[in-house]
Amino acid sequence: MNTLHSCLLVNHLWCEVSVRIFWKNIWNYRDSNFYTLIVCLPVESKEILSKNGIIISTSTSKPPMFNYASFCKVLSIDQVHYKLKQILRNQQSISLQNLKNNTYILEQELFKHFFSQGSLKILDLYRNFNFYPEAEECLKNLSELRCKSADLSSEILYQLSQTCHNILSLDLFVDQSTVDRVISKGLTDLISAQKNLKHLNIKCFYMEGGFEDVMSSLTNPNKITKLCLHSMFHCFSLSFIIEFTNLQELELKFNYNECFKDFEKLQYAFFPKLQILNI
Template sequence: MSCQLPTDCLNEIFEHLKNDKLTLHSCLLVNRLWCKISIGILWKNIWNFRYSIYYVHQPKVASKVVSTLVTCLSEESKELLYKNNIFIPTPTSKPPLFDYASFCKGLPIDDICQIIDVGLLISLNQKNLVVNEFIKMFTNKIFSLNILTYYNNNLSNINPNDISYTCFSGANLVNLSRLYCSSDINPEFYYQLSQTCHNLQSLYINLKPKSISNELKELISSQKNLKDLSLSALDGGDWTDILTSLIKHSNTLKKLYLNSFNNKLPLSFIASFQNLQEINLSFLFKEVYSKNFEKLQYVTFPKLQILSIYNDCPKPEYVINFLKNNGKNLQECYFGEDSSVLNSIIAEFCPNLKKVFVIFNDDELNTLRTLFNNCRYLESIKFYCGKSFLSEKEILEIVAEHSPENFYELKICNKSDSSLLPEDLETFFINWKNRTSKKSLSLIIIKDYNYNSLEINEENMKIINHYKNSGVIKFKTE
């Protein structure tokens, strides 16, 4: 007698396959229930089929997605397209098996603009009309919209500011929790949003020059429980004008990400957010950046757990003072700049780290050994290898001998062609297998396509597959 798993169990299982498209596609053929669940997961983020570098959608896939979504349009919308001489072929003349649009969980305006721009060979005015009808369809079919993306990123010929705001009239925005937007979007959009949307938890703003409207400020001020804020000022934008609106969230904000090429922008306002658990900074031009960070070096954030400083670091003495005040609570630490001084300080002042990425030069083997010996809760570490950095062999030897008992994840990114010999790799796996801790090691190779990493060697892969099959390691590339 056959036994059918409950739908919620199947959903949970299939969710773990969301990155394995081939397996999900095979599930479509089992029965109608499996097909419906698989389709729902595949269409949840149907927009994720871009070229990796320029984030442009693939024309053939875009055309198929558009033609499928057209079948989900209302009869009124289909009639409107027909009257405007817009004829989009559909996969079948029959009604669709599923309401594909209802499976989408977010509303990415920029993605919709892109797929219509690259997927349809019609005039720009006609494309704008299709965009409006698609947005109207999604806002009516997504019962409670949680994620809205509205960037003006210039990746398509369709200008997001040409969208009619009546398209959003059917949207339930009360429960909108995450908003990605550009500051130069039509202020009317921010005004309409601020009237009903007061429960944003995550807000990501791409700041454009001279584009901070009062409506955007009001939207920021009107939020009741903002926890996650990202401000990106890469194109000459400035966050100075919205600081008054931001300070209102000093009690609720837990995560802050600041990204800018303009290092004259103020940083001292960060001190107002005493409940921050995560700070991410990405700046260039150390001199001006350091002057801004100088005001933060003695500030204590009692709940801070994650610190990331990518690209250029402030002056080491400022970071050292900051870590003296905040290092004990840190669980994750990421520094994207070569600084041997900071590496030794991290080992001294951050004893409770679980994850770390810092750059070790080829003369810092002892510093790495000290880091492992001092940070006894460490679970994961990422390395650059080759050139002037530590070699793969040196890293593997130290990890096998000195990594703490709970350590389980090793990430390696090659900055020159791998020179690791199969016998050295196997020695490492044998040593790992014989450790007191029996936890499997997750070995993750982060691909830099300028260089060959260790898996290019067939003998290395044979050894990796052997220990992978025996449960000693888990292996993947990113």
């Protein structure tokens, strides 16, 4: 990262290339990146912050050299929440309730800015967010989604199913609360909407059913090349894996041997492209 910073100072071309790399992944953002993004917010957003008494001191008032938000391709909703909360806490003495409210207001304005400017490739979704109209265009080319569906509303999952149809890699954390609330609605809609899903990673804990619903919602199981299943307590039949005829990598991680139910049925299955088997 220090080398990348040095590249910014070489010339304009090196600066432009380096800026795009530096701003690509939000997990690499420092506090200074978020201060810059706040400076870049449109007037309407700054007025909303001002009306709610949210004053962020920044080191510069100069207009930005680049449209930094447009360079972001990897966005984590949770990371944005954490970093903004940290910035607000360090800026001023504030009550816990006001900190919660101000963090929500600030992050919503920042999300609107991201969605209106960029086109995301990877989204980490471990908390709800408001699905603004701008998000539809921003997320339509999403290729990788990592989410904990128990923490997401049915509405968010449904909106994603209507917008994202070309996800290549899907990483799901599914638990009992997911089964109770959204397993038959948004989550299955989202999975069934994918046309070219290649990698599927499911971690399921404390489930007493519903896993089969997730797997049956796959419209093209023969397109999956990497399948990873992790389960702590729930035992379920593995016979469905036979349908994944083009698997190149299969990973099964269960806490108990009893969880390998019907595993013997796979001994006669034919996976001509399988290269990695991790049990």
